[in-house]
Amino acid sequence: MRLEFTPKEEAFRQEVRQFVKDELDSAIKAKVERGLRLEKADYVAWYTKLFDKGWITPGWPEEEGGPGWTPIQKYLFDEETLLGGAPRIIASGINMLGPVLIAFGTPKQKDQYLPAIRRSESWWAQGFSEPGAGSDLASMRTTAVRDGDHYIVNGHKVWTSYAHFCDKLFCLVKTDKDAKPQEGISFLLMDLDTPGIEVRPIKLYEGGNDLNEVYLDNVRVPVENLIGEENKGWTYAKYLLGHERTGIAGIGASKQQLLRVKRLIKEQGMAGDSHFQRRVTELEIELIALEATGLRILGANQTFNAQGAEASMLKVRGTELRQDIFELLYEVAGPAVIPFSEEAMRLEGVDPLIGDDERSSLAANFLDSRKLSIYGGTNEVQRNVTSKMLLQG
């Protein structure tokens, strides 16, 4: 056991910190730190810098362009980039499809797609959820019917993040209608400009529009765009979801938001408010406990009471803690949450009602934070899954 990171790890941390300091554009940093909306160009600008440095795909194996980091290094990279105000890596190509392609793709598929993902030239949208299904992926109804060298795909996907940034789509489709749920599902890739595909933005209650619907109307997808075997798509999707959840504890993001709470308390002259100070202290302590648990799990040779359920438990605790932090930010904002300006949220101009501070974004951020316990499998589903492991083992 050792409290401190090794000197090598600390040196790596410093390197990342310095890199962010030197390379991150100050306007992007300002948007991130103030909880404002980012454009695609903001993400691409930062990802290109990471690509140039060789750091864009920490989760990929070295031979496919990953940096070959230890879990601790990946952890430190996440923390330092987020604490430094860098955008998160939201590209599904990097986080989700990449690992699936690497594990299950043909050599041709890998050559065709991986390099463009790494260079942010190609952005992938995820087509999993469907209307009326939510976390219950297995009950999907989008179909793909074989027609010569093509599949004909028909259906309707929702909650597709950032599809308006994307040129490609990976998609779960039903290839065997008679099979049981979770069977008869295949994993298909397609260009978003294929005829028959329509992307419609979903306006969200806090004014954002990161999510979309994707309508698929007799879309012809070449058979070579199938990942792995037909009807085995559920396996690949589960592999992908496992990848999605690592890092979902969001330690770096929570640390960044706690710094924001402290800054706002000071800026608003509320340092003497013992209630807010106590809440900050309580949340700081909860974050330390979550971080320690995340690192303990990375360490692995410790006994962990819920083997197999670690990711779910980190997701549950991490998202609920982040929601608590966003709620505290919302409390600190006081009456400043009453006015709202979409322009101010985009830093496109300063709303005269709000002034030049970020307080109006705090209501939007609070509303947005509710998604944390919904997406990636609701926290209810995570607790169901975990309890099964705990009470049946």
Place this chain on the structure above:
Amino acid sequence: MRLEFTPKEEAFRQEVRQFVKDELDSAIKAKVERGLRLEKADYVAWYTKLFDKGWITPGWPEEEGGPGWTPIQKYLFDEETLLGGAPRIIASGINMLGPVLIAFGTPKQKDQYLPAIRRSESWWAQGFSEPGAGSDLASMRTTAVRDGDHYIVNGHKVWTSYAHFCDKLFCLVKTDKDAKPQEGISFLLMDLDTPGIEVRPIKLYEGGNDLNEVYLDNVRVPVENLIGEENKGWTYAKYLLGHERTGIAGIGASKQQLLRVKRLIKEQGMAGDSHFQRRVTELEIELIALEATGLRILGANQTFNAQGAEASMLKVRGTELRQDIFELLYEVAGPAVIPFSEEAMRLEGVDPLIGDDERSSLAANFLDSRKLSIYGGTNEVQRNVTSKMLLQG
């Protein structure tokens, strides 16, 4: 709508307050206010005064010895007696069996039992729960088999409150083994000195022993001790449980404990602790909201979103609020909860480790308060029942 009570109601409140002031023994009051243990003699002393005044059975109809109060008067009586430091009415004869006898008993049964209950000459124990059944009353296994003019009763009852104070027992027994759960159950009365009955105290984790087990080994009970019809006992039990839950919101008890919190904060020189002050304020407000809701339900002509579920909702909210107040008391106690003395709990002598204050009782009271969400149907069962009404209606 009217915020204030009527002058008549206020006069009644004053009358009750004055009565408590004049008649309540100061040693009993001290025990109640400090959360210490009461003896049977303490209860009987107070109940006798209430009997003499005609106030011992507020829940009974006037013709059976009730005082003929309005619901508001009953409410004010509860509040004023508890705020004044009087013992609660714990006698099951008064709270539970009395209403059942009045509704379903024969004239002979009424004559035989009701007067003694009112004079606290006869104390009744309740034999409902069984080992392994808990809130699931319908799965009981105690049997009564007819043998001429008697039932032969065999079984084992648990969680029988104050059985060591009692001379009589009312009991649910299975008279038709082949019937479905909730059917084939009968409601029997018996003397606790009948051969074959053994009462064993259950020692509780906070040192108290208000609960008992009752073993029934070939107990011969005269058939005339049956309430109502054979195999209809579940109906009478439900009627009884409905009575048990009214007043279970415990407004008066909560008010009394909040006064105690404030007193202790002052006594311990912690009036400047803003955290404790905020918690007190929060709980005071929650209590006002609960009290208003209780009174609104008494008023009745208002629409209430959960008709039929009022009692369950008051039980859930009332017990959880009371638990929060006891937990705050436990917080305020600080290091004083470390030592514990059963003698001090009984005010039989002052423990030199604890001094002459009541702080050591706060740990025991906190532990004891956990029962509030367990007995009278666990809060889980209450929420199950309520949600059925809300989501099926």
Place this chain on the structure above:
Amino acid sequence: MDFSISEEQLQLRDAVKRFCDGEYPPEMRGQQVSADMRRERWGMMAELGLIGLAVSETCGGSDLGMVEQMGVLEELGRCLSPEPYLSTAVISGSLINALGTSEQQQRWLAPIAMGQLRVAFALDEPRERYAYQASLMECRLTLEGEDYRLSGEKSLVLDGADADAYVVAAQHDGALQLLVVPADAVGLTRTTGSTLDSREIATLCFADVLISSGQVLAEGERAECALQAVLDRTSAALCAESVGAMTELVEQTREFLKVRKQFGAVLGKFQVLQHRFVDMVIALEQSRSMAAVAAMAVDEADAEKSRKLVSAARVSVARAARLISKEAVQMHGAMGMTDECQVGHYVKRLMVAERLFGDISHQLQNFAKSTATAA
């Protein structure tokens, strides 16, 4: 305490409900409507006598109390009405009603009751947070002959974007003054914007605006007392409005739980959601009780008791609103976060109601202060 409703109160509620169901059909709630349509609705509310409910009979009102207004506000909250009922009918109307000379009442109050004049309330300022003491206000009056000049900035003026006039709180030598200022006064500029829940709001900038003595409603202690009273009234109104919005959120969640299937069963069959739904209903019912307590306190109680009960009600309602909002969103899933779904619009209305004229911390302080004074 008696919560029973009189026959007249019930009839009023029914009338308002019919009006709201007709004028605010579900599909329009939370959507922007034209100024013309809103003007028309406002006229209908005046005709129904809703705006003048608490206005004296001499000015064309019904001289009723907060308990009656509560029924109106609850319905307006239930339908997400964007009409300036709170600012004009509850706040400005009651201030002019309580403080105005008969001339002032005829000039401003009568047209308010008739729906011809919309008057918003300018109290908050950009610098301080819910600091409603005159000495902290930067909006100041200076004497000029028999008149005054008013300078300073007022922010968060709800319904201020197209109000015809404003009741303004300002200080004069440390003492509070309450004034009526027409929207077209020389030297008054307004910057308009939107609230979180898409209603209209404004910042007002006063640059040496001439104020004649006829515009002064009250000053000094009389103004202080009236401000305290109207803040209580406003809080009671916000509670009622919130209860309406929460009722609808609970209803929509109930319906959703009954029809939406997940993993082969309707959501309402999952025990964790059942239990949490029970807690939503408990929170709602407690809020309903407390909104009634607040309204009765405003109508009946002395200043200290009223302040205590009203601030308790606001805390209680705000906590309930937070719980119900979170659960309604969570149970609706991603759909609950879309602009298309009504849930979000109710959630945002509740968020604004929580923050107008005092947040939870502010109300807790009010409660503790009034308890200390009362004890």
Place this chain on the structure above:
Amino acid sequence: MDFSISEEQLQLRDAVKRFCDGEYPPEMRGQQVSADMRRERWGMMAELGLIGLAVSETCGGSDLGMVEQMGVLEELGRCLSPEPYLSTAVISGSLINALGTSEQQQRWLAPIAMGQLRVAFALDEPRERYAYQASLMECRLTLEGEDYRLSGEKSLVLDGADADAYVVAAQHDGALQLLVVPADAVGLTRTTGSTLDSREIATLCFADVLISSGQVLAEGERAECALQAVLDRTSAALCAESVGAMTELVEQTREFLKVRKQFGAVLGKFQVLQHRFVDMVIALEQSRSMAAVAAMAVDEADAEKSRKLVSAARVSVARAARLISKEAVQMHGAMGMTDECQVGHYVKRLMVAERLFGDISHQLQNFAKSTATAA
């Protein structure tokens, strides 16, 4: 940060576990045992080298750290051991180890490590609440020639009822002194009693007790630093002990949920209990992480950082203990509240651990202070 355990640490844990499983069979946990039996167990622990774990090798110890002691404490907590390990091995042993002259170490430390001397720690006083500054202590030393006289009262002395000696904190002209006082010193009277969880505790009354200079372990700043350090160490120990107790509570609840039937199904089939059980396990696992962090901080970090992490750990563990205790009782139902069921004994052990040497509020203050200093 690295949480991996070395081979030696694992072996030590296994040995302790075997000892505990043998000496504290489930049916005896929480039950009173004879003084003889406890003396025998204490001897066995000494033989296993557990008491001298952190004692220097010259005094017969193993010179190991808090990380190693953590494993012992966790097991002792899991078995509800009433032995004076915390007071003698963790607190008094480490103070004498860190501060004592070689004479003092030979006189007191060597017999401690051998299990021949039990030394309790007398810090708290009846008047003040966790006030560990010398200037607030009413236990005072006065000079008498080359020696001192000690007068005053110490309360909440854990394992103080049959200790052979005490380490006592007292003030001399505002400065802290740490002394060793034998239980049979003339002028020392002890009043003994029971803790909430049925362990032994005492109040000590010193009436002009003669203290020779050889009994003084440290004074002034050196004593202050040592006191801070031993309080951190004690907190880390309490965290470890609590993790052991919580592990057992979670285990017992898991078993109960798997076998106990209600309404025709095992409790573990009810979704609300499933979800709440998950939260118990999350709380336990976070506590386990934080107990390790606290132990590592005591072994490695500077005073400020150690204080910060240790107080964070105590808050975290206390909150978890509260949650797990409440849920364990609730899920066991009335049975969980009986003396016969082990649940209550674990709950009470956790309650005492929460309150020894600082409650949650106290630890939150410590955390905030050390953060402010560190920042």
